[in-house]
Amino acid sequence: MRLEDVWLRYRRGGPWVLRSVTVEIAPGEAAVVLGRNGAGKSTLLQLAAGILPPARGRVDGRPAVVGWVPERFPAGQPFTVQGYLTAAARMRGLSRIEADKAVRGWVERLGLGPFQCVRLPQLSKGTAQKIGLAQALLRPPGLLVLDEPWEGLDAAARELVPEVVGEVLAAGGRVLVSDHRGETARLPGAREWTVADQTVTERVPTGERAMVVVELAIPAARVADAVHRLRAEGHHVLRVRGHDAPPPVTRLVSGAAVEESS
Numbered sequence: 296m297r298l299e300d301v302w303l304r305y306r307r308g309g310p311w312v313l314r315s316v317t318v319e320i321a322p323g324e325a326a327v328v329l330g331r332n333g334a335g336k337s338t339l340l341q342l343a344a345g346i347l348p349p350a351r352g353r354v355d356g357r358p359a360v361v362g363w364v365p366e367r368f369p370a371g372q373p374f375t376v377q378g379y380l381t382a383a384a385r386m387r388g389l390s391r392i393e394a395d396k397a398v399r400g401w402v403e404r405l406g407l408g409p410f411q412c413v414r415l416p417q418l419s420k421g422t423a424q425k426i427g428l429a430q431a432l433l434r435p436p437g438l439l440v441l442d443e444p445w446e447g448l449d450a451a452a453r454e455l456v457p458e459v460v461g462e463v464l465a466a467g468g469r470v471l472v473s474d475h476r477g478e479t480a481r482l483p484g485a486r487e488w489t490v491a492d493q494t495v496t497e498r499v500p501t502g503e504r505a506m507v508v509v510e511l512a513i514p515a516a517r518v519a520d521a522v523h524r525l526r527a528e529g530h531h532v533l534r535v536r537g538h539d540a541p542p543p544v545t546r547l548v549s550g551a552a553v554e555e556s557s
């Protein structure tokens with residue numbers, strides 16, 4: 296996917312927020328968008344996600360399924376958690392059965408079970424943020440765009456963000472994530488785009504930052520501890536599978552081995 300000489304301003308005759316931005320992201324790649332407050336990170340993400348159209352330039356190769364996680368989930372809607380997520384899944388083209396399955400899966404994974412019948416305006420900020428994350432993942436996205444996803448999430452849910460990003464990448468998706476709190480260590484191997492002076496510059500990854508996948512066999516009883524320690528050291532645990540599961544397909548993306556879900 297490529298943003299080609301993209302310009303954006305919020306009103307005709309107003310100041311340019313982004314000028315002549317050209318960036319590209321390939322399947323299986325993540326980019327962290329850095330920059331000071333007000334630099335234009337959210338604007339860039341919304342352009343990439345297709346929420347804002349460019350005033351000039353174009354966006355090529357945007358995947359059909361885009362998951363957009365806004366900085367603040369708009370919780371002022373009169374639906375229950377279950378009703379909202381099911382409607383969101385149906386709007387994304389899932390059948391009734393697929394929608395129920397996807398909603399059940401994300402409700403369970405994000406610990407939203409107790410809130411299924413609660414209406415969105417009654418949710419705490421952190422729980423509302425989880426709904427924002429869940430709705431973006433109901434259909435596996437070819438592009439997942441997360442605007443400051445760590446804001447407002449509790450510790451357990453914050454752990455989930457890099458896990459989910461790893462899964463989207465392993466399935467060949469692209470991920471863009473903005474960050475002004477220095478959480479980038481949680482996404483090793485991600486490209487770095489810095490927004491400043493109305494444009495975007497990329498720090499080219501060095502060989503040291505290139506990613507490889509290492510397969511480990513760990514006694515089942517010690518898996519939770521090992522995963523916890525690996526994550527604490529900044530490693531990216533893509534997934535855990537049982538010894539009788541078929542081995543994953545591995546392919547090369549930009550020189551790094553990436554597992555594909557079979």
Ligand SMILES: Nc1ncnc2c1ncn2[C@@H]1O[C@H](COP(=O)(O)OP(=O)(O)OP(=O)(O)O)[C@@H](O)[C@H]1O
Nearest residue numbers: 305312330331332333334335336337338339475490
């Ligand atoms: N809807 C809007 N209408 C007019 N101006 C806007 C709008 N949204 C953002 N801006 C302006 O565009 C510029 C970039 O804003 P943006 O939200 O993209 O920055 P950001 O880097 O994401 O900031 P933050 O880290 O505070 O979220 C700012 O000057 C902001 O005031």
